[in-house]
Amino acid sequence: MEIHVRRGDTLWYYSQLFDIPLVLIVDSNPEINPNVLDQGQAIQIPGFTVTTRMIQKGDSFWKLASARRLSVDALLLLNPNVNPNQLQIGQKVRIPTRVTWLIVNGKQPYDFQRMTNDMNRLLAVYPFMRRREAGKSVLGLPLYDLRIGKSNRKVQVNASFHANEWITTPILMRFLNEYLLSLTNYFAIKGVTTLPLYGRTQLSAVPMVDPDGVNLVLNGPPASVKEEVIAINKGSTDFSGWKANIRGVDLNKQFPANWEFEAKRKPKAPASRDFPGDAPLSEPESKAMANLVRQESFARLLALHTQGEEFYWGYEGLEPPESETLANQFARVSGYEAVRYVDSHSGYKDWFIQEFRRPGFTIELGQGQNPLPITQFDEIYEAASGMLISSLI
The missing domain is CATH 3.40.630.10 (Zn peptidases)
Known part of the structure; x- marks a missing residue:
């Protein structure tokens, strides 16, 4: 979430305002001098995203902040041009939203x-x-x-x-x-x-x-190497058993730790698995x-x-x-x-x-x-x- 520095703001204050460890804010802004912030400077606040809300009847910054366990100043920071005392129905305001959910969904083919x-x-x-x-x-x-x-x-x-x-x-x-x-x-x-x-x-x-x-196993061969990989796979277009890289070399048999010994007992040419190169x-x-x-x-x-x-x-x-x-x-x-x-x-x-x-x-x-x-x-x-x-x- 990006915010912009106001006069007198500090990274320590943002840490308190959003309840985010200071070290994470500092490390999210590696180009920033944490001791000297300039007014208007863009700052990244980790662990948050921004959502937009349309003001409804009865809304106030205090109610919106309280419902999200935020300080009113967090809303003021994200809405510098909004007068909190003159909110109008239908007006759009930016709401800082703490991310409490997982982004990665690994339960699917993952290329x-x-x-x-x-x-x-x-x-x-x-x-x-x-x-x-x-x-x-x-x-x-x-x-x-x-x-x-x-x-x-x-x-x-x-x-x-x-x-x-x-x-x-x-x-x-x-x-x-x-x-x-x-x-x-x-x-x-x-x-x-x-x-x-x-x-x-x-x-x-x-x-x-x-x-x-991985892309070969999940998506099939790309056109640029289709003939080569099908040939290595002994004519089959089923690549579910393929362990190697795209050239038919087993990457986990490639390291100089008794490689010569392993090479003697493994395939001698590119294959879907076990060829050490x-x-x-x-x-x-x-x-x-x-x-x-x-x-x-x-x-x-x-x-x-x-x-x-x-x-x-x-x-x-x-x-x-x-x-x-x-x-x-x-x-x-x-x-x-x-x-x-x-x-x-x-x-x-x-x-x-x-x-x-x-x-x-x-x-x-x-x-x-x-x-x-x-x-x-x-x-x-x-x-x-x-x-x-x-x-x-």
């Missing part, structure tokens, strides 16, 4: 465009969240990296490394929405008060690592995710996959003691089985543990055959949200 639309809506209401590009896909779609918090202690979470595991994207987007909502409305998630986490931990979320692949980090998506980790000092990493209701937390004995503590916590809040080692290499979390000796987790959400039915969404989210909020503590 790149739907994710982007939800992301834009979240950024409009919660401008203290920041968006950057970690890289681009083969077909040029951005790999968005969303950031919440400003601490140097950073946690990385990603989803949809595998195309037909796309349900992990709306799960992560729903969590981001709930986290943002909790910060502006002062409620806890799984018993965890979130505002202290905002100052303690910076969350980096890449909700869709393989946007080309001709070399490690040959794909733009895997390069982008590797560069993201190299550029940032992440304290821990969570990769959301499906399925199995278990998670893997070790690699070659290189995981630190902290990993076991976190694994026990994740198992407790999710009911999932904690598995230390599994016969697999060259995954993102494998490489992260190998290179940085920090906790990394591959979390297999849900149960069944990929792509999991959207009817599992609520059950999956219940388990995932507990692990995600615990990862930020």
Whole structure:
């Protein structure tokens, strides 16, 4: 919600007026000097939107404000040209409306465009969240990296490394929405008060690592690569089993953690799943995710996959003691089985543990055959949200 500064206003006053933490207002206006506001300057207030009301008989600013648990001055701020003592029936006034509902609806096919639309809506209401590009896909779609918090202690979470595991994207987007909502409305998630986490931990979320692949599974092949992907898919136009990127490379088998060993026992040519590529980090998506980790000092990493209701937390004995503590916590809040080692290499979390000796987790959400039915969404989210909020503590 955008407002304009009046003489004598301060960000602290806006924090009190709208009952929004001051740090969130400051971070929603990164170009503003919070100590020197200019009259008429535009300020973003997070957690609010503006609705329009037509004045009806008996309306007054006091009644309108009281019904919404607002100060009358909040209405005056949004209606500088309205005389509150001379309201007329049919006159339009702007009402600041606290957002108390979820924006993300994950219980539907969730392709790149739907994710982007939800992301834009979240950024409009919660401008203290920041968006950057970690890289681009083969077909040029951005790999968005969303950031919440400003601490140097950073946690990385990603989803949809595998195309037909796309349900992990709306799960992560729903969590981001709930986290943002909790910060502006002062409620806890799984018993965890979130505002202290905002100052303690910076969350980096890449909700869709393989946007080309997700779009392929949900929408079919784009004309530019239709013949190629159908050929890779052995002539079939059913892409529900497709895990790879658009070039038929499994992005989660692309990392230099015993890649050569994995390559010997996996497909030797592009395929709908399991082909590790001709070399490690040959794909733009895997390069982008590797560069993201190299550029940032992440304290821990969570990769959301499906399925199995278990998670893997070790690699070659290189995981630190902290990993076991976190694994026990994740198992407790999710009911999932904690598995230390599994016969697999060259995954993102494998490489992260190998290179940085920090906790990394591959979390297999849900149960069944990929792509999991959207009817599992609520059950999956219940388990995932507990692990995600615990990862930020």
